[in-house]
Amino acid sequence: MLYCSTRSSLKKRYSFRDVLFSGFAPDGGMFMPEHLPILSIETLQRWKNLSFQNLLCEISSLFIPEHEITKAQIKELISSALSSFSLPDAVRLVHLRDSLCILELFHGETLAFKDVAMTCTAHFLRYFLRKDASRAMIIVGTSGDTGSSAIRSVLGVSEVDIVVVFPRGLITQVQELQMTTSIADNVYVFAADGTSDDIDVPIRKLFADSDLVDRYALMSLNSVNWSRIMVQTAIFLYAYLKLSMLHVTEDALPELEVVVPTGGAGNITAGLIMKQMGVPLRLVAMVNANDIIHRTVQSGDFSMFSTVTHTLAPAIDIQDPYNMERVFWLLSGGDAVFVKNLMESFHSQRKTTLQSPVHQKVL
Secondary structure: OOEEEOOOOOOOOEOHHHHHOOOOOOOOOOEEEOOOOOOOHHHHHHHOOOOHHHHHHHHHHHHOOOOOOOHHHHHHHHHHHHHHOOOOOOOEEEEEEOOEEEEEOOOOOOOOOOHHHHHHHHHHHHHHHHHHOOOEEEEEEOOOHHHHHHHHHHOOOOOEEEEEEEEOOOOOHHHHHHHHOOOOOOEEEEEEOOOHHHHHHHHHHHHHOHHHHHHHOEEEOOOOOHHHHHHHHHHHHHHHHHHHHHHOOOOOOOOEEEEEEOOOOHHHHHHHHHHHOOOOEEEEEEOOOOOHHHHHHHHOEEEOOOOOOOOOOHHHOOOOOOOHHHHHHHHOOOOHHHHHHHHHHHHHHOEEEOOOOHHHHHO
16 A cells, blocks of 8 residues: 555555655655555445454554554554543444444544544554654644644653644643643643644644754654544444444445544545545534634535634634545546645635535535
């Protein structure tokens, strides 16, 4: 498996290690697999009784070549990463009533759903750093939950330093305390004026400076990092296998509706990837007053308001959901020219319109 940029039509390809240790692609795009493997009904039947950890190992091995990390090593890394969770299998599916269920993703150390992908990504990172006897500097902008989860995943790890920037006064007290009371020699936390979207602007510019990135071995643990998305695809598959495989016929799979709280759109991107891999999911993005994704789906209006509305769910108080670039790339069939033009228009004018046929595929 090799990776490409969402904005490049060239044949430049990247390894898993390349994309793991990167932020945005050199051309400003985001990394994606050059193709998605398709999961057959037979494969799903074979996997339906796997634990979450073993399922995650199977999915990860589809995207991480054996010559980079062997399947046995992937299994060890995932087991170590999830050993800090309060549940043996890290996640739990709970039936509420009738056909309504909730997938509990809050059993990690910071209680954020991101702990699952963050801890695994950090362990993949440490594997390569120790193998190469090298170091890295992680840059993270956060709307609340990403920062504390990222810090906890690398707290005290000698091979990395982590710099986290959060919007002053716009996150919960618990989130701020989780970050500012994480005392370790490799952790640096700063409050900045503005919103999390404002913080993302200089970070994106920073990663566009290839000389600076190379000099300081800069990387990101935000969901721009492909590994975060990869791990989260397994969460959707786990839910599907537990809920839907009892109703499979020889030639058809039932559809599962999944409601996804959505800010930067990383998690729903993972769901869309799993859908394109052959798992019939109906994805519903749940947003708050910062409803850019709702407007995009309903009318193709991909535009920011002049200000971010501060709500009781600050982690999704986002008006620049950068993972939508991956969504547009997937729905356009990997049309890098289309994605490049759309995203450059969006970032220069703070608005653009998603036209058919791609908009029809969002619905």
